[in-house]
Amino acid sequence: MASSARVQLCGRFVLEWDGQPVEAALPGRQGRLLAAYLLLRRPYPASRDELIDALWPLRPPPNASPAINALLSKIRGLLGAKHVPGRREVCLVLPPDSRVDVEDACAALHEAQSALALGDWPRAWPTSLTALFVTRRPLLPDTDLAWAEEWRQRLAVVHVEALECYATACLHVGGTELPSAVRAARDLVRLAPLRESGHRTLMDALAAGGNVAEALTAYDALRHLLREELGVPPSPQLQDAHAHLLAGRPR
8 A cells, every 4th residue: 555645636737656656657638537536526435427427527428337447447556446445436545644735725725824813924924825836726727627617716715815815924024025915915906806805915015115105006996996896985994094004104
């Protein structure tokens, strides 16, 4: 039985088994997609019908069931039968010391958010960056299957949350990290334009760097956006921050 595995599902598909890359030995594109589907379902098993639907959602071929059996047989031969157990329902069991980039990103975001809640900016900085490094790459870019798209949407949320954590951490660390706070906040505003907390972080980062006029411009852009899109003003907290900027007392 293998002692470790490393899986990369975002960007180029990578499957290392005991330190050896084995993704090229999977049975073609369908084999990679089947392995990826089972990896993303962990620890829950999938029935044969679910596996067929995952690979051929619109029009399964007449030989879909034998084809699934053949793919599973080749994956078992590559990874070991103990790691792909089940007959009617199948799952993929990784060795104990394994890493999956999607899981790492979600765990890193959780740690970053916990660190922010405690005001532990130095810990929030690297953990949020870990989540960003993973989620900035597209998940399984060579497929448009529905289950992959659902995961892309989940990871898009993780990416936005990680951007906010990173921008906030950089802002509070200050110094040479202020330009990174501005860049991350601008990315956040672009990806989630109605997320007021992103605009607030951008305003604070610009003001902390001495660019108060730009911070006021960022507020004005938000005010126009909210008026055009929703017909509402910025939140009282943002209005208060704007008033302090006008008074020369950024908060």
